Amino acid sequence: MFPTEVEQLTLFPAGTLDHASLLVTPGSDEARKMTATSGRKLSEYLRRSDPVGLLARMLLDTSLWGSTTSLLTWKASATPRRRLLFRLVPSVPRTDEIESLLWRTPHANCYTGAREYGEGWMNIQTAVKMWPTPRSSDGEHGGPNQRDSRGNYALPGAVHHSQSELAGQLNPEWVEVLMNFPPGWTEV
Amino acid sequence: MNPLDALADFIASYPQPALLGQPQYDWEPPRVAIGVKNRVARLKALGNAVDPLQIFPIMYAIKTIDDLLNCEKVTA
Numbered sequence A: 001m002f003p004t005e006v007e008q009l010t011l012f013p014a015g016t017l018d019h020a021s022l023l024v025t026p027g028s029d030e031a032r033k034m035t036a037t038s039g040r041k042l043s044e045y046l047r048r049s050d051p052v053g054l055l056a057r058m059l060l061d062t063s064l065w066g067s068t069t070s071l072l073t074w075k076a077s078a079t080p081r082r083r084l085l086f087r088l089v090p091s092v093p094r095t096d097e098i099e100s101l102l103w104r105t106p107h108a109n110c111y112t113g114a115r116e117y118g119e120g121w122m123n124i125q126t127a128v129k130m131w132p133t134p135r136s137s138d139g140e141h142g143g144p145n146q147r148d149s150r151g152n153y154a155l156p157g158a159v160h161h162s163q164s165e166l167a168g169q170l171n172p173e174w175v176e177v178l179m180n181f182p183p184g185w186t187e188v
Numbered sequence B: 001m002n003p004l005d006a007l008a009d010f011i012a013s014y015p016q017p018a019l020l021g022q023p024q025y026d027w028e029p030p031r032v033a034i035g036v037k038n039r040v041a042r043l044k045a046l047g048n049a050v051d052p053l054q055i056f057p058i059m060y061a062i063k064t065i066d067d068l069l070n071c072e073k074v075t076a
Helices: A003-011 A029-043 A051-060 A097-101 A155-162 A172-178 B003-012 B039-047 B052-075
Strands: A071-078 A084-091
Touching: A029 A051, A029 A071, A029 A084, A051 B003, A051 B052, A172 B039, B003 B052
Parallel strands: none
Antiparallel strands: A071 A084
16 A cells, blocks of 8 residues: 555544444344454455555455454554555454453353354354364374363364263364364365 | 345255254254365365355445446446
């Protein structure tokens, strides 16, 4: 981007693009629209009409980006060389600061299984059932008691402790599915 | 309409394995196995990988723009 474009970013009123609406719940259509709106506002400052500019606009103003746990807002900043840098920044709703940092409060529909998202939120029964992210060391150092820096089980441990009758080691074919790769993708 | 918006349903409906503590779906490979060839190397690759669904919209956008520009070249 050009230096003039960077300077124009200061014309945004403070907080216009920084704070997500307090009433919007993550994962809802409203949250996605809000993300797209924040990106669309920033895309107005893109002057380039070459392929890179078109790509930036397309990525900024789509309503595709969403999260079931956080609100996503596009933010712009300038690099030391005065280039524009766009980032999709997650934020937790601040309806109640303390509550939002804890597990979701159990509610009447908690008898339902996981993946019941209700009003767009990942409910408590889903949040506790997310698999840990696979790590490159899961094979070599993937003992059942291996934990991450927060003390949570790594993927091999989570699998091992989820079903007591399991025998064997973490199966890469299942991890392929977990990572949304086609079956057999890493098979050589 | 932004071409990327059309991907929302595809990504949302992409089959996901059963969650932690739930019985597996019939189509899932078993979570653990014995004697899988190249197990450590495959897990290392997967642990360093990016979920294709995360990068898919960006690659799709690049292709869409490339198609658009090629189309303009042909008609010019």
